Amino acid sequence: MRADRLLATLLLLQHREQVTAAEVARELEISERTARRDLDALGMAGVPVYSVRGRGGGWRLVGGARTDLSGLTSREARALFLAAGPASSVTPAVKAALRKLVHALPEPFRAQAEAAASSLVMDPQRWGSSRVEPRPPRFLDELQDAVIRGVQVRLGYIDRERSETERTVHPLGIAAKGPSWYLVANTGAGRRTFRIDRVSSVDPTGDPVHRPDDFDLAESWRAIADEVERKRTPVEARALCVPDGIGVLRMGFGDRLDVGGATTDGRIEVVIRGHDEYKLAGELAGLVAYVHVTGPPGVRDHLASIGNVLVERYGTDVGPRRSGPRNSG
Structure with missing residues (x-):
């Protein structure tokens, strides 16, 4: 986990012009002694970091915090925080470390990184006895992009009777249930769930999604899955x-x-x-x-x-x- 801490410390330095060991310790939930060791380690590794002594002192990056030392593009930042989703397979410690990085990301990346962290839920319980491994369906990336950017899409969809329809939906999140992937979205007829392997087209409209303030993807998916199980x-x-x-x-x-x-x-x-x-x-x-x-x-x-x-x-x-x-x- 030290690599995660060092990256988090580096991004804190980038985001804030100056930090103290106490601030790093509080932000990353470590001891001040560990924070000082990590700051020293960054300097020894060649990162241009230096300490300012005396009252009001702390640690700074040479050249200030304007340089993007993270090297992350917007897409890379989103991919990073997809790994920190509420039910992903990474360990709780890694999830916690990744989530802490959002506070230090450059401002243009931060909103989409936060959206990425809450856009996906992985449900390990399968429907029935299926043992097929999940394969991402064709339009998964486009729909996840719409969820993260918060834009409505014109959705082509083929139902179980093989009838094709088209409607505008407000993407709220994506759930993986065993081998199946689902889009949770608001529609003119209320909240609906769409199997992504039945999606025939995705056309972003550019209009913003109307997202309920109290919406929680994990809670919403639990309610959906419980209802489906009771019907089955x-x-x-x-x-x-x-x-x-x-x-x-x-x-x-x-x-x-x-x-x-x-x-x-x-x-x-x-x-x-x-x-x-x-x-x-x-x-x-x-x-x-x-x-x-x-x-x-x-x-x-x-x-x-x-x-x-x-x-x-x-x-x-x-x-x-x-x-x-x-x-x-």
């Missing part, structure tokens, strides 16, 4: 689960499991969502040691039917009980 799994089974079984249910059902409160006998109320009653009953059939399904009646009827078939097929074949797992060798 409309059936809800209610059950009582022994405490030791909650971990098993979490592993098996993930976001499809809602855990409630404890009952008087110590069991825990749970709700499990599924695609249809029969499939959900099949998933629950192997968990009878942990859960007692209380509803709906359709799921219970399917469980009983599955149980009857199992007894009919295997009931007469049951041999002596084994105390441990069967040796496959």
